Amino acid sequence: MYRQMLFLISFCGCTVFAESNNFVVTSTEATKEQKTNITELTHVNPQIYSMQIFANVSNRFARTLITSKVRNSDSTPHETTFSVVLPDNAFISEFEMEIEEKIYKAYVKEKEEAKKIYQEAVSTGQSAAHVEQSTRDSKIFTVSVNIEPESKTIFRLAYEELLQRQFGRYELVINIHPGQLVEDLGVEVHINESRPLTFQSVPFLQTGNEISKNQENLNDFVQINSISNKSISVKFTPDIEHQLKFAKSLGSAKENGLAGQFVVQYDVERDPQGGEVLVRDGYFVHFFAPSELQPLPKHVVFVLDHSGSMIGRKFEQVVEAMKNILSDLISKDLFDIVWFSEGASVWNVETNTFVDTNISYSHSNYGHLEPTLKEANLPEAASVSDENIHKAKIAIENYENMASTNIIGGLEVGLFLIKRTEKKFPDKYQPILIFLTDGLPNVGIDSGDEIVTLVSKLNDGANRAPIFSLSFGEDADKDFLRKLSAQNLGFSRHIYEAADASLQLHNFYRTISLPLLSNVTFKYVDEVSAVTKVQYPILFNGSELIVAGRAPENLDVLLNVTGRCTTGLVNFHTVQSKPVSSLERLWAYLTVQQILQERDRVTNTTELTKKALDISLKYSFVTPVSSLVVVKPNATDSVDTKAAVARPEGGIYNFH
Template sequence: AQQDTTPTTGTAQQSTSPVFIKSHRVSVEITDQIARTTIDQVFVNEGTVQAEGTYVFPLPRGVTISDLKMIIDGVPIQAQILEKDEARAIYDQIVRQMRDPALLEYVGTDAIQANVFPIPAGGQRTLQIEYTQLLPVESGLVHYVYPLRTRHVSPLPVGELSIRVSVESNDPISNVYSPTHPIAIDRKSDTSFVAGFETTNTQEPTDFSLYYGVSSEDINLNLLTYRESASEDGFFVVLVSPPVEVDESRVIPKDVIVVLDQSGSMFGEKWDQARAATKYVLDNLNSEDRFNLVVFSTGVNVYANDMQGLDAVEDAKDWISGLEAIGGTNIDGALKAALEMNERERQTVILFLTDGLPTEGETVGANILANVKANAPENVRFFTFGVGDDVD
């Protein structure tokens, strides 16, 4: 069987090879700018002959690698870090043979190279790479980059791709941002977070890039700028974030008014959900907050004539539990009643829960909005929630 010994990025096959990446999983642990990246890749050879060659993996620009490990199917193999000139010679060869200009973007970087990498016909190989690097910090932003593009590796898409980045910092973390990929973020505390990205059947056009801000300021601001050339306009992104956790003594007291639709269309599961949501709000008030409840159907009822403190929470929850959904939908009357409770010297939040259109009192939506605008002072903030899957 004829063997292919051409070195390529990510595996050792030419673009006509039946080899593809079945799964590509990346786990990154960052502790105070020290990033340890662990890569698991599964290569599959769907051809009828053995595929063999040299493995080359490009490194991000400016990265200094230590603690390099490479394992194939559980067996450690010899790997070396190529300097920029050596890496460029290999990249030029790949581009000449594969005609992939995207690889030129890697020119100027170092690379990891392994020895012979055979994959039997119809078989697969699991490759693991682990390396440690020191991440750069600029203007309070820590930057992590992972080389993710694989079109120059194989014309076939990657079956499964996932990236998980776990960060621990001695300093508070402010903004977390990826300009290249949509990420989910789970903040464990003000000094840690986990970011994740997953997709299937993909050929990513860009490398994975992640920024996060490190600052001890109350309000953190970071600026990212980019300009292709001196003759072209540039772009910028400003990231502003408050601290994740704030001492309760610094929290501004507020008045919370829950306006709850009690009409007949809310009967059943929707009414149960709305009451549960109201109780959750009451259970999570801050110590200096006050509250009141407004329920509406054909008419409007209020829990109390004035704002209440935390000592009334349990009684208010019992009051809500005893109500049933019946009657029409008087949205205009309910919002007017809520606004009349406002005291201008305190921040006021109105939470409006409903499932439908008004059927009592003022029923024209534009007129209801005009009434709210005319009667709502600057210290009032509205948040509207649709209840159920048939909100109209």
């Protein structure tokens, strides 16, 4: 019998797929020795004899189904593991195992209820599996199960995600990591949009744990078929020899086979007004990404950790990244650089030195430092010029006075500089504060919650500064930084300690480097309901804002979109059309995501948790408030296997 089942979703922001190995396939024509090696590598038990990944993308919403077939050729039971690396923003929606021609389907429950079911099953001697999604950086789903002698098991996992537009394109990332060479391995992607596709590309395989500048092009290994100007299919079916070749190029161990990320990129034709409103079956979605806008002039304040824990490679990588970022600033921008450790200091462009702010790590007056900072006569923001950028690149290499971590001191100084510039040039510059730290606050104020509250009070007024937080390394408090940014109009990202850390930092900056609109507001007719977020502080170049809601059929839902650009307030209008597929799950996905983000902005989370849970249960999404549970008894089935075998409409078998 099947004595063990274990579910695990763990989140690790960056996925390390496999070990490095020097195994080489020198040509596609395998030698006799290479064929012998291939035979040995493929003769494993239990063996994954087939893994097929199918992704269907429409209206920028992707549903991916992974089917893994495993056989045990031995005369004794063996344990096998089914492992999937999920995109950061994906929700698992279905999972099932087919064992001895019976289907055991997982179901979504509220977290505590799921744990109770799991614990009760274990206490009665049943095999059970329970998985929940961590609230931070969850990415890996793993289930282990024993396979009876000379039998087969099939795993099926489906997950869903709304693709995010960055750098002027959508990117679907599919992780391929079977853990062994697979005789029948294939990836198939169908993209079907309501507007013509302006380009499509399958540029490379990547490891998923480091950004490489030399990724191998897949043009010779991928079949891209154009079905129409709005629809394409992509197929990738590497045989054993090519799996070994890719494993070598990606640094995977030969016995683990291919371990990498398959990437499909595309974009759609844009309306100059930036709008695309789709309405179908009682739901609407509005994609907004206007073109032909000039970037807003911005005032960027970099608040960077200069504490002792940054000494060495981390500081060198920040300096390397900052040199690239400074080169990306445009001529009409202003910028400040703040180092913080026990105190904080501000870069002076005239002397090319960092000026002490005279705040003490033991200062008890945080939240009211403005008089002290005014007396310090801190330097004004620097304008962007070749000379000033050159000076700044030299100044940031300063390694002196690296001590404790006074986060509140650095943030309060940064906000003071932003407010001072805003008073001098009202509404001229879009303020942006970029905050990076690798540790925990240990002087000044050491409570993350207190810092979030205080910073949110300081960052007030009509022209609040979005705070974008970067956690560097494993000692940084990612939960604290996520809340800090969520309550201050921004978002947080994690920078991993690796050879490409400076490239990670630079790529992050590129996503926010060109603000096009500020104070963007969407207005719809009164008949629409359950509308997602309609006010956004900034729209960045190459990105997209998305609003969804419920709407009656045959109704023009949009009134207008307003935002402030370089010429002042502007109105946007657009035409309405019908999408290629249903919008309901897209609306549900976006609604849950935004409710969960809103939870980070409030103290009492009870109501928002209930709202997120209700939608998660209705649409079978595994989210931070829900869990996946499946129970298989040792003797008597307690799961309604008939219902599972019935394969209900819209279920996993109707995925295509």
